[in-house]
Amino acid sequence: MTKEAIMNYQFAERIKAMLLVGGMLFPVVEALKGPELDGAKKVLRTFLDAIAMEIALAIRVSSRGEFKAVAEKLKLVQQMFERGDFENAQAMLGSAVTSATTACAHITETLQEQGLL
Numbered sequence: 171m172t173k174e175a176i177m178n179y180q181f182a183e184r185i186k187a188m189l190l191v192g193g194m195l196f197p198v199v200e201a202l203k204g205p206e207l208d209g210a211k212k213v214l215r216t217f218l219d220a221i222a223m224e225i226a227l228a229i230r231v232s233s234r235g236e237f238k239a240v241a242e243k244l245k246l247v248q249q250m251f252e253r254g255d256f257e258n259a260q261a262m263l264g265s266a267v268t269s270a271t272t273a274c275a276h277i278t279e280t281l282q283e284q285g286l287l
Contacts, residue, residue, distance in 0.1 A: 174232070175280045182274035183212035185240060189267045192247075196260040207250050211251075213228045218248050236273030 172269035195217065199210040222244055228237045250259035281287040 172284055175277055175284070176224055176286070177233050178228075178276065179277045179281060181224070181232065181237070182234075182277055185224055185228060185237075185243055186267060186270040186274055187220065188217075188224060189240075189244075189263060189270055192217060192221060193263050196242060196256055196263065200256045206270065209277065214247060214251070218229070218244065218251065222248070234277070236269055236276070239269045243269060282286075 192214070197226050199207065199214050203211050218241060222241065225237055225241045225244060228234075229241060243262055247259045247262045247266060250256075250262060
């Protein structure tokens, strides 16, 4: 249980941090025009894919259902982004951050109960 809790904590913190960085990138991308926008969209798309890969790994090695909720929300973010709906994509990304934070809080509580945090 302890090893799994520590692993889950690391995944949750890493995923949360990546989602926060993604949220910081959206306004930057949205403000660009022309070829700069095209290039920035490719970079952000790749970054979102990297987050999705990290979440998929967390789902494979963890029994925590919260990671699945984060994955579902990120999938919606990616779909909205592809449609050019940056405003709603950014809002959904915020919701994904909330889900990741919830996962992290539950895991933190477990580690605190075991005297590890």
